[in-house]
Amino acid sequence: MNLFRSEEHLERWLEDREPGGTTSAGNLCQLAYAWYGDRLDPDWQPRTVEQNQRILDDLGLTGEFWRLS
Amino acid sequence: MNSLDVGVRNFLYRSFAERAKTPSLEDVEAEFGLERVAAESVLRRLHDAHALVLEPDSVQLRMLSPFSCVPTAWRVHAAGRTWYANCAWDSFAVCAALHSDGRIDASCADCGDPIEIEIKDGRAAPDDHLFHVLVPARHWWDDIVFT
Numbered sequence: 001m002n003l004f005r006s007e008e009h010l011e012r013w014l015e016d017r018e019p020g021g022t023t024s025a026g027n028l029c030q031l032a033y034a035w036y037g038d039r040l041d042p043d044w045q046p047r048t049v050e051q052n053q054r055i056l057d058d059l060g061l062t063g064e065f066w067r068l069s
Numbered sequence: 070m071n072s073l074d075v076g077v078r079n080f081l082y083r084s085f086a087e088r089a090k091t092p093s094l095e096d097v098e099a100e101f102g103l104e105r106v107a108a109e110s111v112l113r114r115l116h117d118a119h120a121l122v123l124e125p126d127s128v129q130l131r132m133l134s135p136f137s138c139v140p141t142a143w144r145v146h147a148a149g150r151t152w153y154a155n156c157a158w159d160s161f162a163v164c165a166a167l168h169s170d171g172r173i174d175a176s177c178a179d180c181g182d183p184i185e186i187e188i189k190d191g192r193a194a195p196d197d198h199l200f201h202v203l204v205p206a207r208h209w210w211d212d213i214v215f216t
Binding site: 068 | 078079083120135158159161162165176177179180184188191192193195196198199201202203206207209
């Protein structure tokens, strides 16, 4: 899971590798808050796969690549 | 994950965040009055449940995601300290977990140039760098260190 300055940098880094999943740093930040915002809560409980999938879906991270199961 | 497992998991996170030190097996034993073998079993169950990541072939903590218990190239300045994250996603998540503004010090995986991102009120600035993950989501935990 990496950061790149631009699409051009990402394409150069990929070379012949199959591209994976891409999103903007802004969307990644929203994902981080939705996924990890409760991580230090004293009453933390594990989420289900379905709950995690909904977080991805809500941020437009959809399609086969982003399926958790 | 039973109630003891969740309690140990929450203790490990709280301890790490408050003490700036990776909690040890001995800390778990003392906090919960557990024998060594029982404390090890809890940590291994938490590892298997993806609630934390242990070093290979040991019960030493490697990841309390988004925090890394070992130095990495992903540094985050937040809540008055510098933290290590496990990857690009986790670097943003350190601020999310701490409910703190902060600054991410990272670099472009292609050219190595520094990338600095400020996190304020849950928003990134700048927000136009690209995040990329090679591994499909259903395989993230096949080898989480590689992912």
